[in-house]
Amino acid sequence: MVYEGYLKDFLDASNITVGDRISIIKPDIQYEGMLLEKPDNSDENTIIIKLDSGYNIGTDIKEAKVEKIADGEKPNIQLDAVDKQLSDDKMNVTILSTGGTVASVIDYKTGAVHPAFTADDLLRATPELVDYANINAEAIFNILSENMTPEIWMKTAESIYDEINNGADGIIIAHGTDTMHYTASALSFMIDTPVPIILTGAQRSSDRPSSDAFMNLTSSLVAAKSDIAEVAICMHATEDDSYCNVIRGTNARKMHTSRRDTFRSINMDPLAKVQNQKLRMYDEEVAYNKRGSVELALNNNLADKVALVKMYPGIETEVLDLYIDNGYDGIVIEGTGLGHCSDNLYDSIARANDEKIPVVITSQCVYGHTNLNVYSSGRRLLQNNVIPVGDMITETAYTKLLWAAGQTDDIAEIRSIMQTNLKGEMKDTLSQNYFRN
Numbered sequence: 001m002v003y004e005g006y007l008k009d010f011l012d013a014s015n016i017t018v019g020d021r022i023s024i025i026k027p028d029i030q031y032e033g034m035l036l037e038k039p040d041n042s043d044e045n046t047i048i049i050k051l052d053s054g055y056n057i058g059t060d061i062k063e064a065k066v067e068k069i070a071d072g073e074k075p076n077i078q079l080d081a082v083d084k085q086l087s088d089d090k091m092n093v094t095i096l097s098t099g100g101t102v103a104s105v106i107d108y109k110t111g112a113v114h115p116a117f118t119a120d121d122l123l124r125a126t127p128e129l130v131d132y133a134n135i136n137a138e139a140i141f142n143i144l145s146e147n148m149t150p151e152i153w154m155k156t157a158e159s160i161y162d163e164i165n166n167g168a169d170g171i172i173i174a175h176g177t178d179t180m181h182y183t184a185s186a187l188s189f190m191i192d193t194p195v196p197i198i199l200t201g202a203q204r205s206s207d208r209p210s211s212d213a214f215m216n217l218t219s220s221l222v223a224a225k226s227d228i229a230e231v232a233i234c235m236h237a238t239e240d241d242s243y244c245n246v247i248r249g250t251n252a253r254k255m256h257t258s259r260r261d262t263f264r265s266i267n268m269d270p271l272a273k274v275q276n277q278k279l280r281m282y283d284e285e286v287a288y289n290k291r292g293s294v295e296l297a298l299n300n301n302l303a304d305k306v307a308l309v310k311m312y313p314g315i316e317t318e319v320l321d322l323y324i325d326n327g328y329d330g331i332v333i334e335g336t337g338l339g340h341c342s343d344n345l346y347d348s349i350a351r352a353n354d355e356k357i358p359v360v361i362t363s364q365c366v367y368g369h370t371n372l373n374v375y376s377s378g379r380r381l382l383q384n385n386v387i388p389v390g391d392m393i394t395e396t397a398y399t400k401l402l403w404a405a406g407q408t409d410d411i412a413e414i415r416s417i418m419q420t421n422l423k424g425e426m427k428d429t430l431s432q433n434y435f436r437n
Contacts, residue, residue: 003038007047010061011035019072022049025065031057034072086134091169093133093224096159098141098152098175098183126217132277133221136168145176145183145201150302150402153183157190157300160197164296170196170224172217177201177254177262180233184249186399188231188423192297193289197231198223199249203260212236212260219244219274226279228271229289230423236260243275248288250396250425253366267367267391267427267434288424303329303405308398310334311341311364320348324355329405330414332360333386334394339363339370340377346384353385358414360387360401362394367435385411387418390426400425 003011003018016022016035024031024047033049036056046058047066129135140159141152160171175183184199191197200220202213212235220234223246231249238261247265256262265271269282307323311333323331331352335341339361341349352359361381363370370388372378382388389397397418404417421427 003047005044007038007045007061010066011047014066014068016066016068017072020068021070021072023065023067023069024049024059024061025067026059026063031059032069033057085130090132090134091225092167093129093135093170093172093221094163094168095129095135095137095172095174096156096163097137097139098148098156098173099143099145126214128218129221133170133225136163143176145179148176148179148183150186153186153190153399154300154302156183157187157298160187160191160193161296161298164193164195168195170221170226171198172220172224173197173199174217175199175201177203177235181249181252181254181263182395182399184231184233184252185396185425186302186403188249188425189400189403190298190300190302191231192294192299193231194229194292194294194296196224196226196228196291197249198246199231199233200235203236203258203262212241215241216244218277222274222277222279223272226272227291229291229294230271232271233263234274235263237270237273243273245270246272246274246279248424250400250423251393253393253395255366265434266393268424269434299403299407301406302402306330306332306398306402306405308332308334308394311336311345313342315342315345317344317348320345320352324348324352324357328357329409330358330360330401332362332394332398332401334364335361335370336364338374338378339372339381339388340375341381343377346380349381349386350384353411356409356411358387358401358405358411358418359385360389360397360418362389362392362397364394366393367391385415387415389418392425396425 018035018037020035022035031049033051036048036050045060045062047061048056048058050056140156163171180199180201187197198220200216202211202216204211216235223234233247233249233252234244237243237245239259247263247270251265251268252263253266254262255264271288272279272281305328307328309319309331333341349359361370369391372382372388400418404414408414
């Protein structure tokens with residue numbers, strides 16, 4: 001969005017345009033950085049600049065001295081073609097790009113980060129990948145992950161299925177981090193895979209010195225060539241560049257807005273770590289599907305509409321009634337503590353049960369099990385056929401209910417699916433040790 005009114009007049013008079021490097025001097029502080037476009041919701045006297053640290057700030061310039069330091073230049077990004085060096089001695093790995101920061105470049109004229117790379121651009125930016133595998137790269141979508149939808153999940157699953165059918169020994173999905181754990185969980189239920197399917201991304205774009213894109217991609221390639229034939233996420237395990245973790249797709253959660261080690265494995269250890277281009281299992285005894293042990297199968301039917309509702313003090317019945325009245329295929333309630341919700345929701349839950357709409361309950365607590373047998377309120381939910389799902393995390397319960405309701409409209413069968421451990425999403429016992437993560 002362009003600057004208007006006072007700001008436009010001021011910038012025009014100062015011969016400053018978006019992309020220029022400027023200095024802003026105030027009585028108590030001075031900033032230098034690149035002038036960015038104006039967000040829709042910024043104050044009328046505020047301009048936005050990108051600092052050398054890579055962070056954007058907004059500052060009121062009404063009482064400031066603003067000077068242009070240098071004209072902005074949009075760089076001509078030229079990526080050399082990569083010799084893919086195909087060899088019968090190397091495994092075949094497909095990179096499917098959906099967009100996100102790992103597949104983004106900065107627009108130096110506007111300062112915005114855009115999902116502008118094609119999959120081949122991603123490969124040209126990381127040519128080292130071809131030394132370790134025969135790489136086939138394809139951009140199947142070019143979106144930021146907040147725009148991910150169940151329909152895109154279904155199409156992504158089809159693309160993965162086709163690539164494995166065509167001989168891929170491993171799959172890497174380049175994906176934005178914000179909804180990566182949703183996608184990993186959804187793919188886990190939609191595909192039975194004989195090869196690794198690894199999702200990866202970046203918290204910091206490739207233009208920044210602190211970018212985690214390169215290490216995440218190269219570590220994901222190691223995971224994609226490994227024996228772990230499951231859907232998993234491979235991202236930084238620490239804030240520095242020590243190693244990456246491989247986390248089961250149904251147990252992963254994004255836990256921090258900006259840290260490079262944002263993903264955690266919930267209620268279980270990560271499956272493996274990748275360090276110095278070598279993969280090591282955390283627990284050699286942990287059960288996982290090994291390469292070639294499962295036949296490839298695709299079942300990507302998802303329900304049309306499943307709601308995710310967070311329980312909060314003062315919640316009104318109309319929140320649930322909206323979804324019931326509009327014929328939703330299922331509702332996940334993220335309850336409090338052991339899996340509770342306020343008394344005023346019971347009648348709506350009972351009505352959902354009468355309408356054959358499955359209601360699943362999880363906990364807002366990141367760690368631990370739901371248990372509806374401890375208190376009378378929980379037992380009343382059980383009487384209304386609410387479906388507790390143990391230690392399944394909320395995001396996984398949402399994607400699994402989408403998948404379960406896509407297989408059948410029989411509420412008893414949906415209950416059975418939701419309470420059966422299919423992809424490592426539920427565990428019979430729970431160690432307190434995982435809370436430290």
